[in-house]
Amino acid sequence: MEVHKPRVAAVSYLNTVPLVWGMLQGPQKGLADLTFCLPSECADRLRDGTADIGLIPVIEAARQNLPAVPGTGIACDGAVRSILLFTKTGWKDIRRVAVDNGSRTSVMLTRVLLRERFGVEPELVVMRPQLAPMLAEADAALLIGDAALRVQPERHPYEYLDLGAAWKDLTGLPMVFARWAGPNLPPDASTLFDGSWHYGEERLPEIIDHQADRRGLPRSLVREYLNTHIRFTIGPRELQGLETYLNLAATLEPALSL
Numbered sequence: 717m718e719v720h721k722p723r724v725a726a727v728s729y730l731n732t733v734p735l736v737w738g739m740l741q742g743p744q745k746g747l748a749d750l751t752f753c754l755p756s757e758c759a760d761r762l763r764d765g766t767a768d769i770g771l772i773p774v775i776e777a778a779r780q781n782l783p784a785v786p787g788t789g790i791a792c793d794g795a796v797r798s799i800l801l802f803t804k805t806g807w808k809d810i811r812r813v814a815v816d817n818g819s820r821t822s823v824m825l826t827r828v829l830l831r832e833r834f835g836v837e838p839e840l841v842v843m844r845p846q847l848a849p850m851l852a853e854a855d856a857a858l859l860i861g862d863a864a865l866r867v868q869p870e871r872h873p874y875e876y877l878d879l880g881a882a883w884k885d886l887t888g889l890p891m892v893f894a895r896w897a898g899p900n901l902p903p904d905a906s907t908l909f910d911g912s913w914h915y916g917e918e919r920l921p922e923i924i925d926h927q928a929d930r931r932g933l934p935r936s937l938v939r940e941y942l943n944t945h946i947r948f949t950i951g952p953r954e955l956q957g958l959e960t961y962l963n964l965a966a967t968l969e970p971a972l973s974l
Contacts, residue, residue, distance in 0.1 A: 722902060724748040725758040725770035727894065729861040730931060730938065731790050731798065731946045732771060733923055735909070737916030744912045754818040755894055762898060769898035769905065773821035778962055778972050782897040785905045788913045789895035791947040791954045796880030796891070798864045798941065801826055802847060803856040803875050807834045814843045814850035815858045821893045822860045822879065828964045829882050837968075847872070865933060865941065880945070889957035892950060913948055 726736050732752075738744040748769075753761070758770035763780060777784055799822050803810055810830060815823050823840065830836050843850050843857075847867060850857035851874070859867060869876045883891040896909050916923060920942060928935040947954070966972040 721747065721749050722768040722898075722905075722908075723766070724750050725761045725767035725772075726750060726752050727755050727758060727771045727790075727861075728752040729755075729798070730865065730927055730933070730941065731861070733927055734916035734920060734942060734948060735771070735788055735790075735913050737919060737923060738912030738914070739908075741919075742912065742915035744908055744915065747908055756818055756820050759820070767898075769896055769901065771894050772897050773819055773894055774892050774958060774962070775821045775824045775965060775972075777895060777897045778965075780899075782899060783901055785896035785898075785901060785909055787906055787910050787950060788948055789892055789950045789954075791890050791892040791950060791957075792880040792945055793890040793947060793953075794881055794884045795878045795945060796893075797878065797945045798861055799825070799879040799893075800859050800864045800867065800869055801829075801856060801877045801879060801882075802851065802859070802869070802872065804851050805855045807875070808836060810834070810836050810838050810855045812854040813838045813840050813856045813858060814854035815840050816845035816860050816863065817842045818845070819860045819893065822858065824965050824968070825879050825883065825891070825961070826858050827968055828961070829877070829879060829886065831968070832886055832964065833882065862931060862933075865937065883957075883961075887957065887960050889960055890947065890954045891961065892954050892958040895950065917948070 755773045759772040759776035761767035762770045845863035924938045928938045
C-alpha cells in the first residue's frame with residue numbers, strides 16, 4: 717500500500733534553510749513532498765488544499781485557527797536583520813506604508829509597533845520589495861526576508877527600525893514569525909520537522925557556505941544572520957512573546973481567532 721507523503725510548503729527565504737536541510741539533504745529526504753514559496757503563499761496553499769503542512773506566518777495560523785507543530789519555527793530575540801522598516805518622514809508623521817505582503821506576520825507587526833510606539837495607524841499599500849520605488853509612493857517602506865538582507869540600512873539616508881529589536885524594546889520578549897502548521901497534522905509531524913532541523917543545526921557551516929554562494933550574499937552576513945539573529949526553536953519565552961503579539965494584533969483585527 718502506498719504511504720501518503722505530506723505535501724509540505726516551506727518558505728523560500730534564507731532563514732528557512734536550516735529547518736528543511738534534513739528534508740533536502742539528510743535522513744528526512746523523501747519523507748515529504750517539499751515545495752518552496754513566500755510565507756503568505758504557504759498559508760494560501762493550506763487554505764486552498766494544495767498543501768497539508770506549511771511554514772506559515774503566525775498571524776495566518778491564528779486567522780485560519782490552525783494547530784501548530786511544537787518545537788521549531790522562525791523567531792528572534794532582539795534584532796532580526798531581515799525585517800526592516802524605513803521612513804522618509806518622522807515616525808509620528810507616517811500616513812502611508814508600502815509593504816511587501818510576502819509575510820503577513822511582519823505586516824501586522826508593523827501596524828502594532830507603529831500604533832504602540834508612535835500612535836499612528838497608517839494606510840498600507842502592497843508593492844514590490846524595492847526601497848526607492850516604495851518610498852516614492854509612501855512615507856515608509858517595509859522590507860522582509862532576503863530583500864531586507866540585500867540592503868545595507870546604514871548606507872541609506874532614511875531612519876529605520878529593525879522590527880525584531882523594536883518588539884524586544886516594547887515587550888522584553890522574543891518574536892515568533894512563522895511555525896509549521898496545518899489543518900490535520902499527522903502524529904509524527906514533530907519527529908519529521910525536529911529531525912530535519914537538528915540535521916541542519918549540525919551542518920550550519922555547510923549551509924552558510926552553500927547559501928552565501930547560491931543567494932549572492934556575503935558569508936559574514938549569512939553566518940551572523942543564521943547563528944545570531946534567527947532562533948529556530950520555539951520554547952516557553954517564544955510562546956509568551958507569540959501570545960503577546962496575537963493579543964495586540966487582535967486589538968487591530970477583532971475577528972482574529974486566539
